[in-house]
Amino acid sequence: MARYTPLPPGWEQSIVLSDDVTHARLRKMYGAAFTSKALEEQSGLLLRYANLMIAQLKVALQQDPTQDVSAWYNFVTFDLTGEFAFGEAFNCLVSGGQYHFFMKTVFEGVVVGLQLGALQIYGVMTLLEPFIPRSVMKPKEDMDNYAQALVDKRAERGYDPNVVDVMNYLLQQKEQEGELSREALHENGIALVVAGAETTATLLTATTYFLCRNPDTLKKVQQEVRSAFKSDEEIDVRSVNNLPYMIAVLSEGLRVFPPSPWGFVRRIASKAGQDVAGNYVPHNARVSITHHAAYRSETNFARPNDFVPERWMSDVPAEFKNDRRDVLQPFMVGPRGCIGKGLAYAEMRLLLAKMLWHFDFELADDSLDWYSTCKPYMVWEKGPLKVRLTPVQR
Structure with a gap:
């Protein structure tokens, strides 16, 4: 613990x-x-x-x-x-x-x-x-x-x-x-x-x-949202799931600015120590992965300091095909993964879509x-x- x-x-x-x-x-x-x-x-x-x-x-x-x-x-x-x-x-x-x-x-x-x-x-x-x-x-x-x-x-x-x-x-x-x-x-x-x-x-x-700092990206996501709906009343928790570029924008937001930039620390409980990612870690040592560092590393992402939502699209540009997408785990994984992830996604998608529409x-x-x-x-x-x-x- x-x-x-x-x-x-x-x-x-x-x-x-x-x-x-x-x-x-x-x-x-x-x-x-x-x-x-x-x-x-x-x-x-x-x-x-x-x-x-x-x-x-x-x-x-x-x-x-x-x-x-x-x-x-x-x-x-x-x-x-x-x-x-x-x-x-x-x-x-x-x-x-x-x-x-x-x-x-x-x-x-x-x-x-x-x-x-x-x-x-x-x-x-x-x-x-x-x-x-x-x-x-x-x-x-x-x-x-x-x-x-x-x-x-x-x-x-x-x-x-x-x-x-x-x-x-x-x-x-x-x-x-x-x-x-x-x-x-x-x-x-x-x-x-x-x-x-x-x-x-x-x-x-x-x-x-980051959208404001990247006007072409802002224009592209505005166009997607504003062309997807005929009126504000059509924007709801379900319909915003049909905005692939906006969802990619949010994924890129999570990558460049993870809300919890540090990793949650875990203690090695085994008296004999434990192998973590191929490295021996002794008993009682505290281990974590720092989200911000991992997501900004060239080992994991091409142009890691640039805001490029296209890297998350299904038709990903060749430049980003070798990105290690599975590294992005802002809600963590396993039994300690964030139980409120579904609610968070629903909130962020609905609120951003409303802002972009209006x-x-x-x-x-x-x-x-x-x-x-x-x-x-x-x-x-x-x-x-x-x-x-x-x-x-x-």
Whole structure:
């Protein structure tokens, strides 16, 4: 079991930190919320929030044609995640595009948590903790406390067989063997917010940036989306799966800017050590593959630093035929692979298609070098992405 941050009560039943046996049981609990049937039931929810984002953006553009699209992507994904996970939105969009307290707390708390986790991995956390100012610890404490309050509020409502939010499936265990402790529900609540909202918003932000930096690609994907539909009403969770070039654009976005640039660390449990990719690794060593490095390596991809969606098309150009496509695993693989992958794909495809249908994009001057200002942790620390958005007239 790998340790990423100082471990709070309930960590051993977190879907991120638990051992293999507990993880398998948790995955089964979560699984009901992520089946094809469950996701189909949530398609109306996705569409409602996608349409709300577009409507509120158009209102905001009347005041300022340049908007921070990173913020808007976060507004919609946090609202979606709040309702999908807890049955309660954060109302960022309803308020006209306003940051909820918890959003800022999550951004700051995740970075602090990862920094503290690094101190623990290197064995100096206990030594240094008395000297760390409380102001440094506060963002993570605020994140944890608010997530716990969300979980407690949802738990008070209890299990309801007519409700489909993720916490409902975890609360269902109350009447069954293996009930999760309240501390474990807290830990899983934090994981749901970070994994469900921040990563999808990051991917959409980065993809928008790279499209703006590659105008020919932007024009090509705009043409695909705008020629595929006669009206906005035709754009839904199902129809966006019939946009091969846009899907290739998103795959390239995942390659050049994976939402989790580092790899999830795993510990070698075998006392005798283990062979990993042909190399002997001793017991207790921590092993991971860094996504960002792997996806930007010439060993795996031709022109690795260029944004070229064509490499993901079925009629791939000769230049990219030797790309090792299977290296791209942003959701990981195996029993620890992201259980929410299907939901993430549905969100990113629907939201990007709506944006491309409704708006022309142009980077503001102060965002031309946005990528170079981003800092990679387990997730990215990134600044605003200012884009001039022009509503398409039809």
